[in-house]
Amino acid sequence: RCNGIQLAGVVFDTMLASYVLNPETSHKLSDLGLHYLGIEAQSYDDLVPKGKTIGDLDIPTVADYCGMDAYTTFGIVSKLREELAKIPALQELLLDVEQPLEPVLAEMEYQGISIDKDYLEQFSQELEKDLVAIKQQAYQDAGQEFNLGSPKQLSQLLFEKLGLDRRKSRKTKTGYSTDATILAKLQGDHPVVDAVLEYRSLSKLKSTYVDALPALMRSDTKRVHTDFNQTVTTTGRLSSSSPNLQNIPIRTDFSRQIRKGFIPESGWLLVSADYSQIELRILAHLSQEPVLVEAYQTQADVHTLTAQMLFDKEDITAEERRLGKIINFGVIYGMGAQRFAREAKVSTAEGKEFIDRLNQRYPLVFAYLEETKKKAIAQGYVETILGRRRYFSFSGNSLRRLQGKPLDQIDLDKLKSINPYDAGSLRAAANSPIQGSSADIIKIAMVNLYQELHKYQARLLLQVHDELIFEIPPDEWEELQVKIRETMESAVELSVPLVVEIHAGDNWMEAK
Structure with missing residues (x-):
């Protein structure tokens, strides 16, 4: 796409077919070739030495590798089609939902999303001050200085010096565990536990998102481009990586401020369309x-x-x-x-x-x-x-x-x-069945919306489980607000109505 090449004419995707047949198994081409054809193909990792790329290898070697990929793909298509034909619902799922979703995700990856670099850098400085204050409070609560990031020092402090209940923890090589689950059990037992939990949470948000996101901006587009993984989860949900934009937290004031750093194209609106209580609605439909x-x-x-x-x-x-x-x-x-x-x-x-x-x-x-x-x-x-x-x-x-x-x-x-x-x-x-049906519904909505959006400048940017994020020019907002809601609410027919809440703003926090 970056080089002006538009892929077209994909009639069968072997990786997606494998995923639809059984999400629990490996969908790597080499594993599928071994399973269906008995072919032991060389893997990319074995072919390309560490620190090198495939471009560093001689052409005959690369030709053999690529030729085997093509041969394996061609060979397993008939085998996968035979298996799918035995289960018509899965065949329909592949041809009507998963394969049509591929170009939608490709477009979303290509578009990326803008982030406000200056805002995040300023927010990072504010968080650093907060972390220093929390650390000083933890020292005061503990009656001594200690390394908040050291499990060993924290274990000694909590269970030896402060004498907290060891039955709420478990023995490790370095003492008693102080992982997130243990600290959650100890919450409220001593003020220092609350301080450590707050410090860890804030520190993780800062390093994972506030500091990391600006570094992940592409120099040419000035946007962050995530990878959407279609064949990873066992439930049918999409996942996101490099960076994971489906995991941007929302529950606390601090985490909502991270969402404030995601912005639309200059002069446009960022729009969030979210299925309301979709899993409970699916449960009502399935249980009657x-x-x-x-x-x-x-x-x-x-x-x-x-x-x-x-x-x-x-x-x-x-x-x-x-x-x-x-x-x-x-x-x-x-x-x-x-x-x-x-x-x-x-x-x-x-x-x-x-x-x-x-x-x-x-x-x-x-x-x-x-x-x-x-x-x-x-x-x-x-x-x-x-x-x-x-x-x-x-x-x-x-x-x-x-x-x-x-x-x-x-x-x-x-x-x-x-x-x-x-x-x-x-x-x-x-x-x-509940989580998977929710995934199916939003995938159908994305495919249908993709067809609608061809008539507009507006773009679909992200999918975060039950939520879709768009950037829309102001003059298209009124018309698209109705179309997006109607398209999402009519994705499937249940015995209860699907309801979509849709909001626009100058950033992701305002659009919720």
């Missing part, structure tokens, strides 16, 4: 829980509704609604009583009571999640609304004995023990 379906059809506030059910009263406080929101989203990710209690800041007994009560009020939700887990065990995979599959294998005998059984013969409550790996797999299995 009447209370949730009716709530979304009548545009009721689902978090307030859940809180009203949990607390058995009409008038709900902001704090009670917050608990309703935590438990609603927690259900999707298999949140247990302990984790809910930790996040909601209630006792474990109260956490269990809340989840039990939710189970009684939304029985079809929990029945759907249990059935999905059973499907993962019985058939070895679960599916999204479009039929995208995610495969699961289980290590414990208790679950392996149930493979291939009818669903009505699987009773998870009667199993005496499930090992942590299998328990994690079951939680992932329950969540995958």
Whole structure:
């Protein structure tokens, strides 16, 4: 593209075909050639010495390597097509969603996104002052100076000098662990823990984004160009790398200020279009829980509704609604009583009571999640609304004995023990159709929007899970605001409406 070459005529992509058939396996051409054709091809890493590029090699060597790539690709196409023909839903997923998405992502990578270098450099200086102040506060709380980045020194301080509860940590070679999970458990036990957590969080934001992003700007475009990875996640979601722009945090004031550094072309608007509560809407559709379906059809506030059910009263406080929101989203990710209690800041007994009560009020939700887990065990995979599959294998005998059984013969409550790996797999299995369907929906929306945007100057720049980021000239904003919303909300038809919130501003923070 940078050299004026527009790719056209791609009729079959072997990497995407492999990904659609089974996202868990390797999609490297050399691995596919070995699997389908028995060809042991030389890898790029073996071919090109460290510190060299392929341009440093002689032409006959490169010709052999490239020829084998072409030969392998040609050979595996028929094999992959045969497999896809056996599962029509996956064939459609490849041809109607994944392959049409390729040119969309190529265009997004080519366009990149502008960043305000001066603003980020000034913000970096402010953060440095904040870090110094937090460090001094940590020294004061601890009664001594120590290296906040040293696990060994922090372990000695917390568990030897200050005598914090070692049962909340685990033994390591250098003492007791002070990783993020351990510090989260210790939060509130001593002021120095809070200071260390704040320091680590701020320091990471500064180094990962505020300091790194200006260095990643291309000198010719003055923009940052991320890579969108289409065949990496097991759920169907896209991922982003070099840099990862899907991981720009939003929860704190500091992290929102990082988003302020992303700006549109001069004189244009930066626009964020975000699916509202899409995973909960998908859960309502898949489970057909009447209370949730009716709530979304009548545009009721689902978090307030859940809180009203949990607390058995009409008038709900902001704090009670917050608990309703935590438990609603927690259900999707298999949140247990302990984790809910930790996040909601209630006792474990109260956490269990809340989840039990939710189970009684939304029985079809929990029945759907249990059935999905059973499907993962019985058939070895679960599916999204479009039929995208995610495969699961289980290590414990208790679950392996149930493979291939009818669903009505699987009773998870009667199993005496499930090992942590299998328990994690079951939680992932329950969540995958929801998260994967969300990924499918926004991919369809992106493909449809790409066709629409050809008529305009506006550009699609980023996808961040349920959110799309555009830059739009002001004179196109009014018309495109309607088109973007309509296109995204009509991507698929569910039994509940899809709702898109769309905002424009001079930067990404203002557009939220």
